[in-house]
Amino acid sequence: MTVSNAKAIFIWGTVVSAVIFLALTYDFHRKVGMQTHEMKLDERVVAGKWVWQKYNCNDCHTILGIGGYYAPDVTKVMSYRDRDWMSRFIKDPPSVWPAERRMPNLHLTDQEISDVINFLTWVNGIDTNNWPPKPMALVASQALPKPGEAVFKAQGCSACHMLGGVGGTIGPDLTKVGSRRSKEWIEEQLKDPKAHNPNSIMPSYAKLSEKDREDLADYLSGLK
Amino acid sequence: MKYETQKIAYNYFVVATLLFGLQVIFGLITGAKYVWDHDPLINILPFNTSRAIHINLLVVWLLFGFMGGTYYLVPEESETEIWSPKLANIQLILFASVGVAAIAGYLFGWSWGMPFLEQPTILKVGIVVVALMFLFNILKTMMKTKRWTVIQGVLLGGLVMLAGMFIFGIFFVKNLTTQYYYWWWVIHLWVEGAWELVAGSIMAFILLKLTGVDREIVEKWLYVEVGLVLFTGIAGTGHHYYWIGTPYYWLWVGGIFSALEPVPILFMVIDTLRDVRERKVEIENRTALFWAVGCAVMHFFGAGVWGFAHTLPQINKWTHGTQITASHGHFAFFGAYAMLNLTLIYFAVPKLKGIKTLKSALSLSALRLMVFSMFLMVLALAVAGIVQVYLQRILGMDYLSTQGFMTLWYAVFWVCAWGFASGVVLYIIDFFSMGKTAKS
Numbered sequence: 280m281t282v283s284n285a286k287a288i289f290i291w292g293t294v295v296s297a298v299i300f301l302a303l304t305y306d307f308h309r310k311v312g313m314q315t316h317e318m319k320l321d322e323r324v325v326a327g328k329w330v331w332q333k334y335n336c337n338d339c340h341t342i343l344g345i346g347g348y349y350a351p352d353v354t355k356v357m358s359y360r361d362r363d364w365m366s367r368f369i370k371d372p373p374s375v376w377p378a379e380r381r382m383p384n385l386h387l388t389d390q391e392i393s394d395v396i397n398f399l400t401w402v403n404g405i406d407t408n409n410w411p412p413k414p415m416a417l418v419a420s421q422a423l424p425k426p427g428e429a430v431f432k433a434q435g436c437s438a439c440h441m442l443g444g445v446g447g448t449i450g451p452d453l454t455k456v457g458s459r460r461s462k463e464w465i466e467e468q469l470k471d472p473k474a475h476n477p478n479s480i481m482p483s484y485a486k487l488s489e490k491d492r493e494d495l496a497d498y499l500s501g502l503k
Numbered sequence: 504m505k506y507e508t509q510k511i512a513y514n515y516f517v518v519a520t521l522l523f524g525l526q527v528i529f530g531l532i533t534g535a536k537y538v539w540d541h542d543p544l545i546n547i548l549p550f551n552t553s554r555a556i557h558i559n560l561l562v563v564w565l566l567f568g569f570m571g572g573t574y575y576l577v578p579e580e581s582e583t584e585i586w587s588p589k590l591a592n593i594q595l596i597l598f599a600s601v602g603v604a605a606i607a608g609y610l611f612g613w614s615w616g617m618p619f620l621e622q623p624t625i626l627k628v629g630i631v632v633v634a635l636m637f638l639f640n641i642l643k644t645m646m647k648t649k650r651w652t653v654i655q656g657v658l659l660g661g662l663v664m665l666a667g668m669f670i671f672g673i674f675f676v677k678n679l680t681t682q683y684y685y686w687w688w689v690i691h692l693w694v695e696g697a698w699e700l701v702a703g704s705i706m707a708f709i710l711l712k713l714t715g716v717d718r719e720i721v722e723k724w725l726y727v728e729v730g731l732v733l734f735t736g737i738a739g740t741g742h743h744y745y746w747i748g749t750p751y752y753w754l755w756v757g758g759i760f761s762a763l764e765p766v767p768i769l770f771m772v773i774d775t776l777r778d779v780r781e782r783k784v785e786i787e788n789r790t791a792l793f794w795a796v797g798c799a800v801m802h803f804f805g806a807g808v809w810g811f812a813h814t815l816p817q818i819n820k821w822t823h824g825t826q827i828t829a830s831h832g833h834f835a836f837f838g839a840y841a842m843l844n845l846t847l848i849y850f851a852v853p854k855l856k857g858i859k860t861l862k863s864a865l866s867l868s869a870l871r872l873m874v875f876s877m878f879l880m881v882l883a884l885a886v887a888g889i890v891q892v893y894l895q896r897i898l899g900m901d902y903l904s905t906q907g908f909m910t911l912w913y914a915v916f917w918v919c920a921w922g923f924a925s926g927v928v929l930y931i932i933d934f935f936s937m938g939k940t941a942k943s
């Protein structure tokens with residue numbers, strides 16, 4: 280091979296790849312609006328994106344799978360957390376989720392908290408080609424999750440309670456809670472933990488809808 | 504050393520060496536936060552801040568090294584002095600000041616908030632000014648004699664591409680997907696594009712000088728290698744466009760092109776070994792030679808093998824954004840670019856200091872300790888990553904519980920990191936004693 284052959288490889292290799300890449304970039308711009316439902320990208324969402332950047336959340340958390348690996352990926356967080364939990368959590372993380380590895384209180388203003396939640400809600404709607412993937416074990420077992428299970432996840436009960444070997448140790452293990460507590464008792468516990476223990480540090484879930492609380496109690500009392 | 508202005512490079516290497524040490528200190532701090540979940544520094548130096556400082560220092564010390572290398576290489580290739588040594592020195596001070604401002608800013612919570620590109624916009628403008636001063640000076644120098652060697656052309660192309668890509672990381676974009684689309688034009692098209700050109704050219708120069716093989720052979724291979732790097736690497740950017748809100752066809756384009764990325768890296772290893780085997784002169788600087796061969800091999804494992812391992816979408820779907828990525832990130836940056844800069848320093852500094860034959864036992868201990876420790880570090884992270892993928896992504900365990908099961912491997916990583924840090928200490932001692940025993 281001569282130097283001029285080598286040079287041709289260099290030039291053509293670069294040009295071909297760049298042309299493909301730029302053509303696809305053009306196509307990306309045509310499609311990105313649909314795939315990220317840009318019509319819902321309002322100014323509150325943009326403000327929230329800036330909050331996300333300003334506090335450098337991204338060097339602890341991944342989003343779209345990119346960033347620091349120290350904290351949960353937040354791409355789809357709004358599909359299992361509700362707005363109310365989010366604002367309470369960001370306002371004071373350790374009290375809502377007293378884990379050992381914790382998120383610092385970054386002292387966001389109420390407006391900033393609301394904006395960043397709008398942002399994460401918008402991100403939740405991005406079509407990510409089905410990433411993150413559904414856990415294989417869950418897909419395989421085909422088990423339909425009980426409605427109460429979703430509430431349990433969304434409310435972050437596992438921050439304090441162990442269930443099936445997973446979760447925190449601040450409250451009692453709930454793996455077999457149904458064998459010692461009735462459905463009514465659990466509903467009472469959720470509405471007003473202080474009714475059973477005046478010094479309880481478990482937060483009250485009185486704000487949950489009647490249905491959510493019932494589903495939750497139904498689910499837990501069935502764990503025997 | 505043939506030209507007086509090549510000496511400019513030395514100060515760049517000094518700054519690079521110091522920042523390398525600092526980078527590793529911040530690595531140890533960041534890593535400790537994984538080993539002990541309870542973080543006593545949470546309100547002073549939380550994880551995001553220490554991580555930002557760790558990875559910014561990394562990029563900055565490597566850039567200082569590249570710039571120093573350029574100031575060393577261009578006079579010899581152009582056969583003339585640097586156009587303005589004064590501008591080069593001002594540029595060094597300006598760049599260092601921007602760096603200090605950025606890090607001080609992070610400590611006070613001043614951030615732009617995209618990984619690697621955390622520098623606030625005004626500092627980014629400063630970086631652009633530094634880049635323009637640098638490119639202008641280099642271009643002016645090259646224009647003096649217009650000796651367009653391939654080594655010099657590829658170097659210039661790489662540097663222009665490096666500066667040009669940075670522009671795509673400056674603007675705030677409303678749509679996060681679009682923001683990340685262009686973020687990768689900086690991050691990916693740097694390490695798998697522009698930087699490979701710069702590194703390839705510097706390595707070709709060093710091999711040429713060390714082994715005395717024909718320039719024509721070196722330059723021919725340089726063309727082929729960087730040609731394949733760009734052919735696979737440009738469209739290969741698609742391996743970052745699988746899951747960020749981009750069309751599905753990227754799984755095909757990104758998968759196919761990026762799977763070919765290890766090919767030119769393998770060529771570089773073969774090329775290096777062949778140059779050494781067919782050397783025309785006795786190699787005087789054995790130390791630089793060891794570093795050069797080590798770099799070629801580690802580049803291949805860190806970028807080529809570790810990169811290939813998770814680049815296909817069927818695998819990346821499970822590993823994306825886990826410690827597998829961190830394992831590869833460390834291995835590739837160390838093998839491809841940290842080692843290149845150290846090779847360059849061990850090649851150039853003895854010449855700048857008038858040392859004829861370099862055979863530094865200390866340097867070789869540093870080399871062995873760094874390579875061995877880094878290998879164990881990335882293995883530990885890879886195991887942590889496999890545990891993570893299995894428990895979290897396959898079994899569906901929640902994030903924090905999974906992290907609990909990974910702690911052991913974080914601890915192994917962190918202990919080995921101290922071994923790595925010891926290697927860096929040996930290197931720093933050796934670097935500064937090369938200065939001292941100068942004229943002996």
Ligand code: HEM
Nearest residue numbers: 347348349527530531533534828829832833836837841920
């Ligand atoms: C004492 C040695 C070191 C320790 C303890 C260390 C530790 C760490 C930690 C804990 C992170 C954060 C990862 C995360 O977000 O979860 C990190 C990131 C990173 N470090 Fe290091 N590091 C060390 C040395 C190095 C060296 C020598 C290099 C390169 C030459 C390097 C390159 C990187 C890169 C590229 C990232 C970003 C990784 C990614 O985004 O995937 N580190 N390091």
Ligand code: HEM
Nearest residue numbers: 694742761764806810811813814823824828832835836839
């Ligand atoms: C040449 C030097 C290279 C360096 C310095 C490097 C560095 C990195 C870094 C730091 C990241 C993490 C970025 C982030 O999300 O923060 C990364 C990601 C990645 N790299 Fe490389 N890389 C190199 C070459 C390669 C090659 C040749 C391949 C493929 C063959 C590859 C495949 C990947 C993939 C697939 C990811 C995405 C990981 C994920 O999905 O989380 N890399 N690289």
Ligand SMILES: [Fe+2]
Nearest residue numbers: 691695740742
């Ligand atoms: Fe890449």
